[in-house]
Amino acid sequence: MGQIYQMQMKIPFDMSDVNGNIKIPQLILLSLQVSEMQSESLGISDQDLLEKHQLVWIVTDYEMILHRLPAFGDEIRIETEALSYNRLFCYRRFTIFDRDGEVLVEMLASFVMMNRETRKVQPVDGDLLAPYQSSFDKKVIRGPKYPATEMLEQKEFQIRFYDLDMNGHVNNSKYLDWIFEALGVAFLTSHVPRKINLKYVKEVRSDGTIASCVEREGLVSSHQIRSDAGIHAQAIIEWRKEENHV
Amino acid sequence: MGQIYQMQMKIPFDMSDVNGNIKIPQLILLSLQVSEMQSESLGISDQDLLEKHQLVWIVTDYEMILHRLPAFGDEIRIETEALSYNRLFCYRRFTIFDRDGEVLVEMLASFVMMNRETRKVQPVDGDLLAPYQSSFDKKVIRGPKYPATEMLEQKEFQIRFYDLDMNGHVNNSKYLDWIFEALGVAFLTSHVPRKINLKYVKEVRSDGTIASCVEREGLVSSHQIRSDAGIHAQAIIEWRKEENHV
Numbered sequence: 001m002g003q004i005y006q007m008q009m010k011i012p013f014d015m016s017d018v019n020g021n022i023k024i025p026q027l028i029l030l031s032l033q034v035s036e037m038q039s040e041s042l043g044i045s046d047q048d049l050l051e052k053h054q055l056v057w058i059v060t061d062y063e064m065i066l067h068r069l070p071a072f073g074d075e076i077r078i079e080t081e082a083l084s085y086n087r088l089f090c091y092r093r094f095t096i097f098d099r100d101g102e103v104l105v106e107m108l109a110s111f112v113m114m115n116r117e118t119r120k121v122q123p124v125d126g127d128l129l130a131p132y133q134s135s136f137d138k139k140v141i142r143g144p145k146y147p148a149t150e151m152l153e154q155k156e157f158q159i160r161f162y163d164l165d166m167n168g169h170v171n172n173s174k175y176l177d178w179i180f181e182a183l184g185v186a187f188l189t190s191h192v193p194r195k196i197n198l199k200y201v202k203e204v205r206s207d208g209t210i211a212s213c214v215e216r217e218g219l220v221s222s223h224q225i226r227s228d229a230g231i232h233a234q235a236i237i238e239w240r241k242e243e244n245h246v
Numbered sequence: 247m248g249q250i251y252q253m254q255m256k257i258p259f260d261m262s263d264v265n266g267n268i269k270i271p272q273l274i275l276l277s278l279q280v281s282e283m284q285s286e287s288l289g290i291s292d293q294d295l296l297e298k299h300q301l302v303w304i305v306t307d308y309e310m311i312l313h314r315l316p317a318f319g320d321e322i323r324i325e326t327e328a329l330s331y332n333r334l335f336c337y338r339r340f341t342i343f344d345r346d347g348e349v350l351v352e353m354l355a356s357f358v359m360m361n362r363e364t365r366k367v368q369p370v371d372g373d374l375l376a377p378y379q380s381s382f383d384k385k386v387i388r389g390p391k392y393p394a395t396e397m398l399e400q401k402e403f404q405i406r407f408y409d410l411d412m413n414g415h416v417n418n419s420k421y422l423d424w425i426f427e428a429l430g431v432a433f434l435t436s437h438v439p440r441k442i443n444l445k446y447v448k449e450v451r452s453d454g455t456i457a458s459c460v461e462r463e464g465l466v467s468s469h470q471i472r473s474d475a476g477i478h479a480q481a482i483i484e485w486r487k488e489e490n491h492v
Binding site for chain 1: 291
């Protein structure tokens with residue numbers, strides 16, 4: 001068991017979508033903010049990591065189970081815990097509760113540490129992680145098999161200045177934006193995800209265009225984010241009909 | 247003098263741009279969150295306003311003076327005050343301070359109240375506003391003259407699902423995204439705004455495409471957000487060279 005950190009908040013208007021549900025990319029940004037707050041409270045803030053060690057945390061995989069989406073005005077509690085790490089990966093859970101303590105969202109995220117200069121993944125430094133009190137466990141958690149097929153339906157997006165973060169990367173929440181957007185407004189207004197698997201393969205460069213490719217069969221959609229350089233991210237999403245349509 | 251409300255925070259990683267500065271649309275979203283928090287603390291939350299009165303706050307104008315942009319890791323304090331109101335408009339200031347109390351950003355925002363059903367602006371109800379203790383002042387604050395010329399340089403954007411808020415509107419911070427983006431990554435990486443005037447003319451419908459038009463002369467740029475339906479927003483931005491280039 002690692003150290004647990006929590007944040008309470010109320011979903012503000014601007015984080016809510018047309019149906020009043022939280023925007024999923026926001027859910028990811030909020031969760032990452034909570035883990036950043038934990039790191040800071042433990043004396044190893046992202047800023048320290050960058051300035052003292054030239055390291056940045058990079059997310060490689062998400063698995064999200066969405067029992068019910070928090071909606072505008074809801075009070076939620078986001079809890080996070082660094083679970084375990086192996087030679088390359090650190091695993092962290094996020095659990096989002098409603099005000100009665102019911103679990104709304106469960107998320108497992110895999111992180112690696114990247115050297116900011118070389119842009120290469122570094123082996124995990126156990127000493128650096130000590131404050132989280134997560135345990136070493138050589139077991140590697142593997143995501144699902146993502147379809148390798150060429151997907152015919154696609155939407156193109158130009159990389160925007162505000163898609164980029166301080167590392168010159170496209171912020172990882174943006175990929176989910178593109179992935180969702182490929183399904184179109186009508187589908188997104190009438191459906192909500194109940195499970196999301198997302199794998200980051202390769203960073204998107206700071207200019208040019210990407211294609212968000214999708215193949216949907218009923219309530220399951222498969223996704224690829226592609227550019228001339230190949231596949232950057234893959235996702236599988238299971239959907240359910242939206243019942244809270246405002 | 248109206249009631250004053252403050253929030254303190256630290257700029258997180260995901261709100262920072264390539265240069266480490268806060269993303270300007272985020273600055274607007276944060277400020278609006280602070281005014282929402284004030285409204286809630288005074289017992290007239292956005293949610294109440296909507297549920298009990300079918301009213302939503304709509305921003306019509308911003309004037310921002312940016313002395314220095316808050317950057318990643320900076321502790322800031324956002325202060326807001328409902329200054330005055332007249333028959334149609336409510337004026338609110340936002341002041342952003344650094345941890346030493348120095349003023350980083352000054353913003354004046356004009357709001358109107360829209361009826362959610364009719365989508366029409368309603369005259370201000372002084373009784374509703376009483377808790378803010380702002381004063382009635384019939385003086386209408388007018389922004390600058392925006393150029394009416396056709397602008398030749400333009401970038402097209404498709405409206406995305408996540409651009410929309412619960413009112414089915416494009417969230418007003420998105421306009422600024424489009425406005426900035428029209429200037430291109432190279433310009434945005436090497437310049438920061440020092441003054442922004444932004445006027446919302448007409449809401450953007452939930453589908454289709456908009457054009458972000460721009461005309462730049464040296465360090466001043468003029469902007470229009472247009473669609474087949476005409477002009478939706480106008481802006482004038484004064485720029486300075488970015489010195490904190492990371």
